[in-house]
Amino acid sequence: MQRIGLLGGSFNPVHLGHLLVAQAAREELQLSRLFFIPAAQSPFKPGLPLAPAEQRLRLLRLALAGQTDCEIDDLEIKRGGVSYTIDTLRDYVRRFPGARSSAAGTGGLAAACAVSGPGPGWISSWCFLITNP
Numbered sequence: 001m002q003r004i005g006l007l008g009g010s011f012n013p014v015h016l017g018h019l020l021v022a023q024a025a026r027e028e029l030q031l032s033r034l035f036f037i038p039a040a041q042s043p044f045k046p047g048l049p050l051a052p053a054e055q056r057l058r059l060l061r062l063a064l065a066g067q068t069d070c071e072i073d074d075l076e077i078k079r080g081g082v083s084y085t086i087d088t089l090r091d092y093v094r095r096f097p098g099a100r101s102s103a104a105g106t107g108g109l110a111a112a113c114a115v116s117g118p119g120p121g122w123i124s125s126w127c128f129l130i131t132n133p
Contacts, residue, residue, distance in 0.1 A: 002099045005034040006092065008076070008085065010042050012050050014063045026069060035073045035092075036060055039083035046082075053077045 005025050011018065018036075026034050038056050042048065050056070057074060064070045075091060076083040092099075 002033075002096065003029065003031050004092070004096060004099050005029060005031040006037055006088065007034060008037040008039060008083070008088065010045065010048070010050060011036065011038045011056050011060055012048070013056065013059050019063060022070065032069065034070050036064065036070060037073050037076055037088060040077050040080050041082050043082045043084060 005022075007018070007022055007025065009018065014036075022034055022036070025031060038053070038060065040053070041050070053074070057072060057077070060072050064072065076088060079087070
């Protein structure tokens with residue numbers, strides 16, 4: 001079974017903390033791939049002005065240069081509006097059938113998923129959540 005990780009956030013800008021969390025997740029969870037997913041707009045930071053999406057993506061590309069097991073996925077930026085974890089998880093379930101995922105993000109991530117899922121256990125049947133308070 002393929003093990004993938006999803007690391008979401010504003011990445012405004014990407015910093016060493018993001019990279020250290022990513023490295024620890026790849027090692028501890030034995031991930032084959034880790035996707036960095038920059039939010040279009042975080043639901044937890046509604047008034048926060050963000051750097052332009054292209055600038056945040058460019059900085060992520062620079063920070064991840066040479067990391068062959070890391071990828072940048074701009075699906076939330078392309079989708080636009082407020083980025084909700086549940087929407088991204090649904091997309092990944094369709095894109096990676098049979099995979100097991102680990103999703104990491106801000107402290108409110110688990111609560112947002114728990115109340116938004118289509119039924120009890122849906123989230124935990126496909127992934128487990130790692131939050132960073």
